[in-house]
Amino acid sequence: MFKTTIFTLAIMAPLVSACGASYAPPTQRLADAQSAERSAAELGANSVPNAQLSMKLAQEQIAQAQKAMKDGDNLRADSLLIRAKADAELAIAQAREKGAKIEGEKAVDDSAAQKATNVGQGATK
Amino acid sequence: MNTLRNLGLLCAFTTAAGLVGCAANIPPQDLVTARSNYERASKGPAQELDPADVHAAREQLDVAEAAFAKDGDTQATRDQAYVAARKAEFAEVRARTLQANQTKDRVVAGMHADERKAVALTSAELAQTKGQLATQGVVLQAQAATLATEKQRREEAEKRAAQAAADLAKFATVKQETRGMVITLSGSVLFASAKWDLLPAAQMKLNEVAAALTKEDPTSKMVVEGHTDSQGAASYNQDLSQHRAQVVRDYLVTRGIASDRITAQGFGPTRSIADNASPEGRANNRRVEIVVTPAATP
Incomplete structure (x- = not known):
């Protein structure tokens, strides 16, 4: 009886240990990170230097996470994907910043042109 | 001899302990970056323009600091710090974006105001011109009346x-x-x-x-x-x-x-x-x- 118990424990121990170490594949986090990375790309992050760097970091970490998942290291994959999502979101913000600055400069130019036109037409004095 | 060996062992042990202590106390580069990014964001325009994102960065930095205090320089600590650094930077970028949008809105509003002013000025000039034309019209009518009177007078004189x-x-x-x-x-x-x-x-x-x-x-x-x-x-x-x-x-x-x-x-x-x-x-x-x-x- 005692022997059987020992045997069972010996068999079960690695399994329990494996179960404790096991971690569900972070598929939702992967989807979130990829979605953020795609949004950044659509916003033109690749043509804005600092956003391009953030994009690259996000992409590299997504790739590393996919490899880790394949290797069974879901915990590491999860952390990498959290990092990747933070980088992708930063890339989105950086692309938007560039867009806002371009629009702001355009407005300033338009305003100057309008002033010149008004003066030219004698509409302002 | 024995004493000397013991001393050597003690030295090795002390050095090892020192190294371990150092490793536990030196914050990882990610945490250093996160702290400095947060410092900059919380003292810049983001604090006023985008307080929610500054707050989120603060919370993430707190998580990283707690992990560092509890477990030292682990991969988990680095991961939390990495994300905290990104969040602080995110808040700064958002704040600059908002600033750019505000500038644009202000300029556009100014343009619209100028446009309205120009239209008002043009309208006023138009009204003035209309007034002048009306006055000229009155003068012309008076001249026409004078001419008609003159013509009548001449006709009467010719008749006489x-x-x-x-x-x-x-x-x-x-x-x-x-x-x-x-x-x-x-x-x-x-x-x-x-x-x-x-x-x-x-x-x-x-x-x-x-x-x-x-x-x-x-x-x-x-x-x-x-x-x-x-x-x-x-x-x-x-x-x-x-x-x-x-x-x-x-x-x-x-x-x-x-x-x-x-x-x-x-x-x-x-x-x-x-x-x-x-x-x-x-x-x-x-x-x-x-x-x-x-x-x-x-």
């Missing part, structure tokens, strides 16, 4: 002149000759035989002549000519014709013809217009002519 000429034609002949307009009055209408006093009826007729003459061009000159028939002495006739011309001339001056425009001259029988052999011819020769000549063209 035509009427005067028609009246004149009842007892005098009016002819246009090369020397000017010639009004011929019969001597018997004006004077008794061999006299130069005007007959009472003559004055009425000369009044009409004067009325007609005053309607002529005020710069024209007039000569009153006295003519007789050939009966009697030439010198007597010359004298008579001179006196008669003078009397008519003087009377016309009293009726409003400017004295410097009119002169008198007697010609006696020298300028007959009919045969002195017949009584009718002689009657035609006895006459006074008023010659109106336009002012000499300069």
Whole structure:
């Protein structure tokens, strides 16, 4: 009886240990990170230097996470994907910043042109 | 020997412990970056413009600091710090974006205000121009009215002149000759035989002549000519014709013809217009002519 118990424990121990170490594949986090990375790309992050760097970091970490998942290291994959999502979101913000600055400069130019036109037409004095 | 070995072991142990202690206390580069990023974000415009994202960065930094305090420099600590650094930077980028949007909105609002101002100014100028045009219209109307009055006045004057000429034609002949307009009055209408006093009826007729003459061009000159028939002495006739011309001339001056425009001259029988052999011819020769000549063209 005692022997059987020992045997069972010996068999079960690695399994329990494996179960404790096991971690569900972070598929939702992967989807979130990829979605953020795609949004950044659509916003033109690749043509804005600092956003391009953030994009690259996000992409590299997504790739590393996919490899880790394949290797069974879901915990590491999860952390990498959290990092990747933070980088992708930063890339989105950086692309938007560039867009806002371009629009702001355009407005300033338009305003100057309008002033010149008004003066030219004698509409302002 | 034994002591020396023990000392060596102690040294090795101490060094190892020191290294471990150092490793536990030195924050990872990710945490250093996260701290500095957060510091910058919380002291920059993001604190005011995007407080929610600054707060999120703070919370993430707190998680990283807690992990570092509890477990030291582990991969988990680094991961949390990495994300905290990104979140702080995210807040800064968002704040700069908001600033750019605000600038744009302000500029656009300014442009719209300028546009409205320009439109208002143009409208005001338009209204002013309309007002000026209206004033000009009034002036033009007044001028047109003046012109109409003037035209009417001239038409009436022409009508009066035509009427005067028609009246004149009842007892005098009016002819246009090369020397000017010639009004011929019969001597018997004006004077008794061999006299130069005007007959009472003559004055009425000369009044009409004067009325007609005053309607002529005020710069024209007039000569009153006295003519007789050939009966009697030439010198007597010359004298008579001179006196008669003078009397008519003087009377016309009293009726409003400017004295410097009119002169008198007697010609006696020298300028007959009919045969002195017949009584009718002689009657035609006895006459006074008023010659109106336009002012000499300069």
